[in-house]
Structure formats: C-alpha cells, structure tokens
Amino acid sequence: MALPPLATTADLAAAGATATGPAAELALRRASARVRKYTRQTLTLVEGDTVILPGGGRVLALPQRPVIVDAQHPLTVTELSGMTGIELACVEGRDYTRLGAELTRGEPWYQPTRLVGWPYNRPSGVWAPQVRVTYSHGYSEVPDDIVDIVLALAVMNLSNPENLREQTIDDYRRVWASETIGGATLSDSQKADLRPYRRAAFTVAPS
Template identity: 90%
Template sequence: MENDTITLPGGGRVLSLPQRPVVADAQHPLRVTELSGMTGIELECIEGRDFRRLGAELTRGEPWYQPTRLMGWPYNRPSGVWAPQVRVTYSHGYAEVPDDVMDIVLALAVMNLSNPENLREQAIDDYRRVWASETIGGGATLSDSQKADLRPYRRAAFTVAPS
C-alpha cells in the first residue's frame, strides 16, 4: 500500500510501524510528524537528524548522548522520547506477492472449494463420493509445514530486551 497515513501512540524511544515491509525510497518517502497535543504544534521529523530507522522501527536518540534534536523536541520533553502522538505516512507491503505465499493461499482456496460442506462421503443410491481427509474440518486451515513456510513473513508479537 502506498502513502498509508496512521497516527500512533508515542511516549517511548521506539516507534514500531504496524505494516511491513516498509518501503522508503525516493518514490515512497517516509514522513514522520510529531503531534504535541493540545497546542496543535506539529513537528516534521527527518530520518538521520531526528530519528533512526531500522526496518519498521523508528528510534529516537540514545539517552546517554549529548542533547541534540535526535534526543527529542521540544527540549522540555524527556530526552530521547517521541511526542505523545506521532503521525506517519509511509508505503509498505510487497510489490508482488511472494510465490511461496501465493502457493499456500491457492492450496487453501482449492481445499476449501473442493469440499465446502466438509463432507467425508456422500452416497445416493449406487453413486458414492469420498473426499480426501485433507479437505475435511472447519474450512481450510494451515498445516504445520505451511505455518513454517509463512513464519519468515510474520512480525514478532513481542520482543525481549537484553538484560
């Protein structure tokens, strides 16, 4: 998706963008604006000057550095912390769906459409039809191998800070 605009809660050093992968280049600029709340002041933030980006995480300055714009703005806020709200306009997602993801989606669609009523077998007089066990059970669900194939595309639900 191109130029998706969202408002995220700030107040910390790291701001995680919810959709991945982030696409940031000349045709797809990353625009970050800190919203100061009741005053209505909006501050445009620039990558490299006001924050650093690593993947989908935008990080304010480290609290042990000399105070700079990277430490937070305006200066009366705690150092190295985003404003209470941050508006981000960015592009994300794949230009084309990866082949392995498309294969899994199509396999689930075939499974669901080949036996939409989840029948094991159907018999009418001398006619009998039997479905494979893979097509039975609560609609199409991911197998363990499909889950493993999709794991690289998932983002972490949480992170553990090193001690």
C-alpha cells in the first residue's frame, strides 16, 4: 500500500520551495520515507489494518499508534490456535482491558460451545501464541512538528538534486552541506523531536 506524503506540495510552497510538479512530489515522498523509517510508524490514518501479532504474554502491544477505536473504527481481536484452526474472539472489558495501544489479557473466558482442546489448560491471563487484530491507527491530520521536519528534509533534497559536494563557476563557488549528499538525512535535533513518535523494533507476521 502506497502511503501518502506527510506534507503537501502547498505546504512545501509555503515553506519557500520553488519546485513544483514531480520534483516537489518526489522530495516530499523521500522526506516522508525518512521520517517513517526512523519512527517505524505510518503516521497517516490507516483504517481497518489487519496484523497477526506474537502473543504468549499478558500484554499485547499494537505496533502502530495512535490507536483509534470508535463506532466507525472498531477494534477486533481474535486469538489463533495454530494447527487446530480454532479461533476465539475476544471482547474488550470481558477478555482484556485496553490502555492506549496496550491490550492486557484478563482471566480467560471460554464460549460454552468451544471444542475440546485449545485453549484447554492454557495459563490464566496470557494471550494465545498468535493474535489477529484489525484496527485503525494514525493521524487524520499529521502533527505540525512532523510536517516541519518533512518540509525541512524536502527543501534540503531540492537544494541539491544532483548530490553535488561543491560547484564552481568562474569566481563563484558553492558548497553543499554533507547532509544533502545522497538525500537529506535527519539531524540529531530532528531525531530528538521525532522520538516521542518512535516505537521500539517490533516484528509483525504478515496477515
């Protein structure tokens, strides 16, 4: 799925960039990719995303944030049994509690018609080895501090599209910052600003 840039060409023009069309769009895509790679977050709104997460513990952390749960964006959580093919739908407030992006498993509740076998003799209060979650996450409006960083990177990309270190024409000599060579990179201060949005490395099995 192609994700939209984290800023618009109108934002880029307002930031002082003169490039338009494909050049501006490419600069925004490259800058957005840098930010997403560092934060490990999509950041823009994604609805109805389905992932299979490793369980086995009491707390299940959803990888993408912020999590959106309302009437239009339901949260569906299903424990998977593995080879038996049995699935157990979990209900918030009955099987688990939710605090932000963390789902804490309560004492297991079993449907009266469940088949003999899994989850028989499962440890209490522990998620199954695999859990399928369908949820919505991200921002309908990207936060301003993220937009500012994307625009700064995009402007740097546009300032040195040929990845030159320096250019000399007669008596004129121009030297580009090393950060612009090979594509603009995040500075230490920008990384610090993005750190609240960043999540720890997390492995998610494909759905």
